[in-house]
Amino acid sequence: MQHRFSTHIQEKFSFLLQQKVILAISGGVDSVVLAHLLAQNNVEVALAHCNFRLRGKESKADEEFVEKLADELNFPVYVQHFDTQKFAEEHSLSIQMAARDLRYAWFDELCNQLGYSYILTAHHANDSWETFLINFTRGTGFSGLTGIPENNDRTYRPLLPFSREEIVSYAQDNNIEWREDSSNQSNKYLRNKIRNEIYPLLKEENSNLMNSFLKTQEHLQQSEALLEDYITILFSKIVTETQFGYHLSITELKKTPNTKAVIYQLLKDFGFTEWEDVYQLIEAQSGKRVYSKTHQLVKDRDILILQEISESSSKTLEINYLEDIDFNLGKLKQNKVSQMKEFDKNVAYFPLELLKFPLQLRKWKSGDYFYPFGMKGKKKISDYLINEKIPVTEKENIWVLCNENDIIWIVNHRTNEKYRIKPTQTILKFTLTT
């Protein structure tokens, strides 16, 4: 009778049977068993082995073991050496994270270069169980408790429903050899401590620990899927995407029975940490804002506006004569014209003879002033924006076009009285298109 590992692969991973796949192989029992299973099922596999050079001779012996196995199973094999220590230091990563990043980057490269479709890893139920407890120990959200996914992108994990014990039994029953990683014995890493100390304690209490866990995971994954469906529905009701960022309708937010929880779900990926401050924006005065490292959330009457804190906010762009320029409001074009037509906010006309190129385009700043077209005298831009009732958030994204020390246009709003066209002057027309 066929072993249930094979049945599982044939039933749930039949798409692999016609594809070229890469198997990430360490030489440990999990990946070696998976290699054998794939060979039995005639999957076209290449073995990919990473040598992180963290364990000296042992690493070398693992590499040789994998090469021998490839030979035996008649699979091509790729081996890559990494200087994990150096990469970790350069990128301020833990050794484990560095190894992980290096691994997946290389697998991707292999796939792309050699025309492989999928990457397989031999993660199993115990790995997922350990991940749950690691996340639980460090503190996590819902998604940190839903385990290792069976699939993401082109990576698949066919052994995920099986326990380490089952995999070891399979290897023993089939006289399959593997390499033990001596570092698994050390409890330096939380994962090893959970595996070597906590797992045996809890296993005494529930001999079916992995089956119970798999059911728990299924429940949580189902709940997570439903929650995502709900968030999608809420998003479409509450959020509008605009040129100036996302707008969250406070009226719609307040219709939900758990407003705080909804705000959290909608904004959790934008790096905010001061959640109480975020929640209080709902009742705050217009203009109040909360910052994360990358974003700001601004209250503006019935709206919460989410915007990226633009890196380019202090940038000044230089504009040469008749040169188009792209910036975050759109594209600014120049034309020489013989007369003024099309009067609109997105259009401005200047006497060419007064302009000294390059002009400058930058965000307005406090202290800026200009001579509003059609008005007498100069005005602070901050006062002008208040008078014009420009919403707080839009204020953040007001650009000015400058000619030497003069602000000649508050882009998309008002030109400078001093640059009014006189008869006989050559006219340069600026048009902002979005």
Place this chain on the structure above:
Amino acid sequence: MQHRFSTHIQEKFSFLLQQKVILAISGGVDSVVLAHLLAQNNVEVALAHCNFRLRGKESKADEEFVEKLADELNFPVYVQHFDTQKFAEEHSLSIQMAARDLRYAWFDELCNQLGYSYILTAHHANDSWETFLINFTRGTGFSGLTGIPENNDRTYRPLLPFSREEIVSYAQDNNIEWREDSSNQSNKYLRNKIRNEIYPLLKEENSNLMNSFLKTQEHLQQSEALLEDYITILFSKIVTETQFGYHLSITELKKTPNTKAVIYQLLKDFGFTEWEDVYQLIEAQSGKRVYSKTHQLVKDRDILILQEISESSSKTLEINYLEDIDFNLGKLKQNKVSQMKEFDKNVAYFPLELLKFPLQLRKWKSGDYFYPFGMKGKKKISDYLINEKIPVTEKENIWVLCNENDIIWIVNHRTNEKYRIKPTQTILKFTLTT
């Protein structure tokens, strides 16, 4: 400066200050600290101490300690003795569950008799953390991971945001004495094992373990609240309550992106265990049904009908020739066979020529009789079941297969002597599969 325990009580439990409340007190550090805090905040408290008589002299000393404390704090005190062992045996409960049931029943009684409004318990963050891991170990759904609630019914838990360490420090700093429960040292119970062995291991990895956990809990509780909101919305779209049970619209179910997860959420409280069968009803033929101990779910064109079994217990199912039928004992199949093989309780053979279709399948009722195979004469089914020592609970779920007025099979037990096969007769075989 006021301690943050007091601030927490004043801010979040101010409603207690004008009420008479019962404090469940063991004499352990948690409940003793809470007693002192309540005294400081002038809450009108009665102490309620349960003596479960499980630890002999130690139990007696705890009781005396609580009485002395009551005297010191000037609180009335109620003490109740329980025969936990006996109650546990009588109700087939674990000692821990028995103690819990006895405790809460008595607190409720005290509240009702003496006009107290609330029950307080001194559960803290570590208790909740342990509960999480207990449920995780045994296998659980989402709600098993959201920790001990701060409140249910009239029970409140003011110390829930604080760790055991903080509570012990408070007691030490304020020279508060308490009793150590020697049974906490034993690792006989999973909770103690988690507390004494696993907690120290994980605490080494995250010195802020409880704070991380409280944040995790908050995330999970928020997610759970949202999920409940969504289920409420789905319920109103999908489910109609009728005189004959709940109707679930299959059309509406299919509109949801995760239909299985929705079905599970809507039906999870009705005792079903064979979820794959439940999910398959969506595409099954009308008339197919799945049973739990208490309910049945029947496919009827575009509807899944959920009914309590008791309501349908008097139903008679009709069976056509060679038609399989699902009912709460399993699936009953028919085959025409040429000879009898496989003699087992779940198999019955009848001469086809004697059967007049449709046959009837129904629960036995008082007054029913039949001719037991291998015996002479007729027998009341009630007597037969007594003679065969069928347990009471199973008796309620005994089905009989009827051919016109004859009971031809007590399903899964005994056929009718009058339907014994004779040579040359064509044989119809019935098989019950579960």
